[in-house]
Amino acid sequence: MGSWNTVHLFDVSKFYNDIIPTLRGEKGSLKNDYIDFLKLSRIGGINDLSDYDLKKLTNESISKIIRISNQFDSIFKIHKIYNNIKPWEEQRKYLNDNEYYYTFNMFFEYSIFKYCADFHPHIYTGKRGLNSVLAPKKNTIANEILDNLENFNTFFCADNTGVGNWINIEDTNILFNCKEDLFSKPPYDEDDYNYFKKIIKLIEIASSNNLGLIRGIDLRESMLEKLPGNKLIEESYWKNFKGDFNEYLTSITKENNIEKEHKINVSISQEKKKINHVFPKDSLSTKPIKKNKNIPNDLKIISFKDFHSTVYESVLENKIFISYYYESGFSQENLVLELNSKEVLKFRENANEFINKQATLISKNFNHIYKERNIENFIDKNLMLKLMTAWKNK
Structure with missing residues (x-):
């Protein structure tokens, strides 16, 4: 574009x-x-x-x-x-x-x-x-x-x-x-x-x-x-x-x-044609996974990059959530997604490489991924501040 x-x-x-x-x-x-x-x-x-x-x-x-x-x-x-x-x-x-x-x-x-x-x-x-x-x-x-x-x-x-x-x-x-x-x-x-x-x-x-x-x-x-x-x-x-x-x-x-x-605002039809090219099979899936309405209560922050991403982990449920910061023109948003089982394995292999690779892919097709995978109302503001404070003090 x-x-x-x-x-x-x-x-x-x-x-x-x-x-x-x-x-x-x-x-x-x-x-x-x-x-x-x-x-x-x-x-x-x-x-x-x-x-x-x-x-x-x-x-x-x-x-x-x-x-x-x-x-x-x-x-x-x-x-x-x-x-x-x-x-x-x-x-x-x-x-x-x-x-x-x-x-x-x-x-x-x-x-x-x-x-x-x-x-x-x-x-x-x-x-x-x-x-x-x-x-x-x-x-x-x-x-x-x-x-x-x-x-x-x-x-x-x-x-x-x-x-x-x-x-x-x-x-x-x-x-x-x-x-x-x-x-x-x-x-x-x-x-x-x-x-x-x-x-x-x-x-x-x-x-x-x-x-x-x-x-x-x-x-x-x-x-x-x-x-x-x-x-x-x-x-x-x-x-x-x-x-x-x-x-x-x-x-x-x-x-x-x-x-x-x-x-x-590229037309939806054009975006659909691009999806297979933008997202190869071994990268970020655009298919939504079943969303659990109950966010795990043992979340902790395991990675934080200012103006980039925050990674939350639930040890008890073996779940990884990543909140990506995204900016384009006047828009500033966060996309929160739960990793599927395949993505969790990739994350465990090399967390930093995985996070940055997915950030690049998200920036190419943010609107589509946000629509399909974003977890709304992920955690309330008070809990986020507590988790961030715990991360900074560790």
């Missing part, structure tokens, strides 16, 4: 002079930012957390964020361990084994758009990015710079969600000066040409204001839209633009909203 690609203005200087040193623990503190991040990103916010639990969660997460941040090179694009792993399967395993990977990526995205970039205004660049829209001339420096922006860093968005890549001020200056190399095919109609002009205008604005550009892939807009805007350029500046350019730049057009809605 493709991803929701966007390009935003980016304050590269602030990113390298302030944000990166703070992420590495070299200056300032991440405490207040992380608590504000939890308020926006955590389902239900932080009201259910005691002062002790909030402090413990914040301190643990910040220490992991600092540790991961110090594993990058000086320009924060090459991870010294991850990028030396060549097979994709091994790279994926490395990420899956790091329980704070998803938390780090979400907080990284949050930090950038809180301080270094504005969610609005932005340009929507299609499901395949600027290269497919602009068709730049080959073997030109403009094409090389565009490739750097388009070739997303898989550490930051291994699941095609998050910050893709960025280019600096020098690059935006070159792109604007070489704009004639960005569009090798003649405009087929007026809409094509107008869209090309809008992209060039965004590059010109970045260049004239000493800003870079940053690419987002299915960014968590429900969180980012709540952050302060007009940090890079004053709001009055945008009033200088007339016609539909400002409307296009500051929001997604009605036409694109229809496309996005279509992207999310």
